[in-house]
Amino acid sequence: MASIPQKVVHEYLRHDKKFPHVWCAGCSNGIVLGAIIRAIAEMELNRNDIVMVSGIGCSSRMPVYIDLNTLHTLHGRAIAYATGVKMYKPNMKVIVVTGDGDCTAIGGNHLIHAARRNIDLTVILINNNIYGMTGGQASPTTPHDAIATTAPYGNIEPDFDICQLAMGAGASFVARTTAFHAIETQNYVKEALNHPGFSLLEVVSACPVIYGRMNKKGSAPDMMKAMRDNSIPLTAYEKLPKEQTEGKIIRGILRREIRPEYTDEYAKLCVRAQGGDNE
Amino acid sequence: MASKTTKKAKPVETIKEEPIEIRRQMRLMQGNEAVAIGALDAGVNFFAGYPITPSTEIAEILAYELPKRGGVFIQMEDEIASISAITGASLAGAKSLTATSGPGFSLMQEGIGYAKITETPCVVVNVQRVGPSTGMPTSPAQGDIMQSKWGSHGDSPAIVLYPDSVKESYELTIRAVNLAEKYRTCVILLMDEVIGHMREAVALPDVANIRIISRIKPTIPPNWYKHYDENQKYLSPLASFGDGYRFNVTGLTHDQLGFPTNKKVEAHDMMERLRKKISYNIRDLVQIESRDMEDAKIAIFAAGITARSAKSAVAAARAEGIPVGLLRPLTIWPFPDDAVRKMLRNVDIVIVPELNQGQLIQELKRLTKDKADGDLIPIQRADGALITPLDILRVIREVH
Amino acid sequence: MSRATEIRLSGSGGQGLILAGIILANAAVHEKRRVTQTQSYGPESRGGYSRADVLISDREIFFPEATQFDILLALTQEACDKYIFDLREKGTLIVDTTSVKNISVMSEHVFEVPFTEIVSEKLGSPITTNICSLAFLVKCTGIVKEESLAQAIRESVKPAFVDLNLKAMQLGFELAENYRK
Numbered sequence: 001m002a003s004i005p006q007k008v009v010h011e012y013l014r015h016d017k018k019f020p021h022v023w024c025a026g027c028s029n030g031i032v033l034g035a036i037i038r039a040i041a042e043m044e045l046n047r048n049d050i051v052m053v054s055g056i057g058c059s060s061r062m063p064v065y066i067d068l069n070t071l072h073t074l075h076g077r078a079i080a081y082a083t084g085v086k087m088y089k090p091n092m093k094v095i096v097v098t099g100d101g102d103c104t105a106i107g108g109n110h111l112i113h114a115a116r117r118n119i120d121l122t123v124i125l126i127n128n129n130i131y132g133m134t135g136g137q138a139s140p141t142t143p144h145d146a147i148a149t150t151a152p153y154g155n156i157e158p159d160f161d162i163c164q165l166a167m168g169a170g171a172s173f174v175a176r177t178t179a180f181h182a183i184e185t186q187n188y189v190k191e192a193l194n195h196p197g198f199s200l201l202e203v204v205s206a207c208p209v210i211y212g213r214m215n216k217k218g219s220a221p222d223m224m225k226a227m228r229d230n231s232i233p234l235t236a237y238e239k240l241p242k243e244q245t246e247g248k249i250i251r252g253i254l255r256r257e258i259r260p261e262y263t264d265e266y267a268k269l270c271v272r273a274q275g276g277d278n279e
Numbered sequence: 280m281a282s283k284t285t286k287k288a289k290p291v292e293t294i295k296e297e298p299i300e301i302r303r304q305m306r307l308m309q310g311n312e313a314v315a316i317g318a319l320d321a322g323v324n325f326f327a328g329y330p331i332t333p334s335t336e337i338a339e340i341l342a343y344e345l346p347k348r349g350g351v352f353i354q355m356e357d358e359i360a361s362i363s364a365i366t367g368a369s370l371a372g373a374k375s376l377t378a379t380s381g382p383g384f385s386l387m388q389e390g391i392g393y394a395k396i397t398e399t400p401c402v403v404v405n406v407q408r409v410g411p412s413t414g415m416p417t418s419p420a421q422g423d424i425m426q427s428k429w430g431s432h433g434d435s436p437a438i439v440l441y442p443d444s445v446k447e448s449y450e451l452t453i454r455a456v457n458l459a460e461k462y463r464t465c466v467i468l469l470m471d472e473v474i475g476h477m478r479e480a481v482a483l484p485d486v487a488n489i490r491i492i493s494r495i496k497p498t499i500p501p502n503w504y505k506h507y508d509e510n511q512k513y514l515s516p517l518a519s520f521g522d523g524y525r526f527n528v529t530g531l532t533h534d535q536l537g538f539p540t541n542k543k544v545e546a547h548d549m550m551e552r553l554r555k556k557i558s559y560n561i562r563d564l565v566q567i568e569s570r571d572m573e574d575a576k577i578a579i580f581a582a583g584i585t586a587r588s589a590k591s592a593v594a595a596a597r598a599e600g601i602p603v604g605l606l607r608p609l610t611i612w613p614f615p616d617d618a619v620r621k622m623l624r625n626v627d628i629v630i631v632p633e634l635n636q637g638q639l640i641q642e643l644k645r646l647t648k649d650k651a652d653g654d655l656i657p658i659q660r661a662d663g664a665l666i667t668p669l670d671i672l673r674v675i676r677e678v679h
Numbered sequence: 680m681s682r683a684t685e686i687r688l689s690g691s692g693g694q695g696l697i698l699a700g701i702i703l704a705n706a707a708v709h710e711k712r713r714v715t716q717t718q719s720y721g722p723e724s725r726g727g728y729s730r731a732d733v734l735i736s737d738r739e740i741f742f743p744e745a746t747q748f749d750i751l752l753a754l755t756q757e758a759c760d761k762y763i764f765d766l767r768e769k770g771t772l773i774v775d776t777t778s779v780k781n782i783s784v785m786s787e788h789v790f791e792v793p794f795t796e797i798v799s800e801k802l803g804s805p806i807t808t809n810i811c812s813l814a815f816l817v818k819c820t821g822i823v824k825e826e827s828l829a830q831a832i833r834e835s836v837k838p839a840f841v842d843l844n845l846k847a848m849q850l851g852f853e854l855a856e857n858y859r860k
Contacts, residue, residue: 014527017536017538018538018539047525048521048522048523048525049521051371051520051521053367063527064527064529064538064539067525068525069520069521069524069525069526070525070526070527070528071367071370071520071527071528072527072528072529072530072531072539073363073366073367073393073530074363074389074390074393074530077359077360077363077390080355080359080360080361080363080364080367081363081364081366081367082367083327083353083355083360083363083364083367084325084327084363084364084365084366084367084368084369084370084371084373084375085367085368085370085371085520087325087327087351087353087364087368088324088325088351088367088368088371088372088373089371089372089520089521092371092520092521109356109357109360110356110360110363113355113356113360266346266351266353269346270346270347270349272346273343273346273347274346274347274349305708305711306708307701307704307705307708307714307716417719417720417721418719473717473743473744476717476718477715477716477717477743478701478704478714478715478716478717479714479715479716479740479743480704480707480708480712480713480714584743587741587742587743588741588742590741590742591741591742594741665742665744667742667744667746668741668742668746669746
């Protein structure tokens with residue numbers, strides 16, 4: 001796939017240490033992991049200067065498998081740990097891999113404040129609409145009426161639009177794609193990594209074993225096809241009439257703007273503190 | 280980003296020292312201020328915190344001082360984020376510290392457990408206030424003694440220090456940072472509200488005379504590196520992110536490399552390592568103050584501000600000819616078992632004053648084995664007022 | 680055991696009593712004496728209760744709070760009522776009669792001065808009542824030297840307010856000098 005051969009991808013994996021991985025057959029997490037590796041390889045980033053941070057959940061297992069500086073933290077807290085790393089070593093690239101439950105339920109507070117600060121973290125949020133690791137409980141992105149083990153009569157809660165949430169909180173780069181669109185995912189990871197400020201990439205993904213089975217979404221390939229058929233690029237969305245876009249997943253870079261970045265601002269503050277004081 | 284290859288324990292990433300002659304003279308200083316200056320002198324270059332009475336002065340002073348020295352100060356969105364940020368920064372190489380009080384300390388517990396299982400150096404200062412819950416924010420209590428050891432779930436051996444003066448707040452802050460670096464763990468400094476807010480005349484030592492310990496960095500090639508490598512004392516070198524070692528850190532039970540494991544033997548090894556690095560180093564960790572204990576028939580066992588009351592009561596009782604002494608732990612965890620056993624053997628009565636409903640006394644009960652051991656007399660209050668010297672003196676007179 | 684001199688400055692939040700306590704403690708430090716300064720206050724920044732304790736001694740001070748006062752300054756009726764019973768028999772009581780109308784226990788050394796009124800009148804605002812009454816206390820009791828107090832004020836107050844506070848101090852000294860006349 002793409003310009004990066006599989007052999008190179010393998011070089012980034014800790015296959016001698018912790019494989020086989022924990023993900024189910026048909027899970028989208030591997031596609032996203034592959035996209036991240038290809039993006040890093042294409043950008044020729046120095047692996048020693050990248051930290052991948054995660055919380056708890058299926059997607060948060062990713063750091064274990066990839067040969068970077070890796071930090072698997074507490075449920076919901078990945079962004080807070082990543083903030084500590086980035087503030088102390090602002091020249092490192094800090095990637096946060098997280099999920100819908102990890103980042104928008106228990107970790108929602110850290111998400112909005114990191115977005116508000118516009119600290120240069122790259123948050124890759126794999127949204128499978130469910131708590132997979134614990135067996136299928138409703139998350140903040142479980143659709144209304146969908147079935148989950150903690151919503152056996154159907155989910156009565158409205159779901160979060162994660163990108164809107166991040167934009168509302170002040171994120172300066174926000175994009176969305178799906179795991180079906182692997183090359184688009186890879187490209188958006190690159191864009192997000194290049195963006196000087198807080199970036200959030202939502203990757204809509206498939207959890208056929210837990211979410212798919214409970215909600216009769218068919219097989220893993222069926223769910224992949226659904227992501228292909230139910231999503232439209234932002235450019236098309238803007239042109240189509242409303243009835244044709246209802247319920248569709250909008251893919252694209254939804255926001256990209258340059259705002260003062262937090263570690264830069266902090267460095268300036270230090271200069272002020274050091275120069276402005278005669279003590 | 281250059282990888283540090285310093286082998287011996289000496290400052291590797293100390294921060295810029297500025298002229299501080301003024302503060303080395305005898306001057307009036309608040310306990311919380313002493314903590315902040317102690318942190319700077321110990322080489323702390325990263326603080327993340329959230330405002331909470333009665334610890335806020337520590338954050339305020341470091342917000343002013345750290346940027347001047349090129350260190351990092353960040354006010355986080357809550358205490359959970361604060362403990363997370365200082366742990367992340369420490370893994371990137373920082374000497375990090377946060378300060379809080381009861382409600383925030385409760386929120387930090389999961390993160391403290393994470394720092395301990397991942398063996399990441401950091402310091403949490405808890406300036407205690409009356410609890411439970413919001414309690415009385417501006418009043419003193421000593422209700423977090425047990426929480427500071429058992430607050431996080433699972434077995435996690437703790438190092439907790441407890442000063443009784445402004446000067447000692449400075450000294451134990453430095454010691455807390457040193458022990459965190461040496462033992463690769465989260466060290467807790469327990470403070471009393473009164474000591475945090477109290478001002479006393481203090482002359483600080485010259486920075487040149489202070490012993491500073493910094494983590495040992497690995498010198499072996501990256502592919503030989505084990506993040507939890509065993510040596511005799513269970514203290515192993517620690518690489519930082521960016522040093523080229525590309526290790527994994529997880530809060531899951533892990534093997535020596537830092538990867539998750541379910542194997543019983545590896546889980547056992549990890550748990551034993553956490554336990555032994557404390558229990559095999561008791562002599563290095565435990566500090567006590569013993570006062571007038573040689574001929575004492577009555578002993579007082581107290582920590583922090585309550586020990587100050589006790590010292591006053593001891594002096595007054597001695598003036599009345601009563602043979603009374605004081606044993607005071609500066610290290611509250613690990614508990615000074617040996618010193619306490621000796622005290623229990625040698626005296627008839629031990630008075631245990633504390634600003635809670637009975638926490639320290641439980642440890643003394645644990646150590647009372649023999650009928651010949653001294654009887655334990657509690658003095659307890661948890662209403663925001665201090666136990667005064669007279670309160671203790673009355674009990675001394677009663678039991679004499 | 681020679682005991683410490685125990686001083687309690689009391690009133691309500693916003694009257695600057697903790698600052699007054701810090702200044703008094705600083706003055707004692709300048710005289711190379713042992714000192715502790717503690718405080719207790721309610722959650723409010725203004726109103727509520729507030730007190731500052733200063734203990735001064737030539738030996739190590741163990742217990743840092745005042746329990747039996749040698750000197751009690753009370754700027755409000757509530758503070759006077761609350762603390763007067765812990766004043767030593769031969770202790771000194773100084774009250775601000777702007778607020779304190781009743782003194783339930785008379786002791787040998789009682790000074791009654793309408794500090795707030797006088798400061799408002801002479802200095803245009805009651806803001807420096809804390810310093811004026813502290814200076815009065817210092818002059819009456821001799822607990823620290825006048826020049827130590829002046830030095831401590833210069834060090835503890837923001838530069839823009841030093842002159843005003845030194846004026847308030849001088850006013851306090853004068854009030855003490857003329858008190859018996």
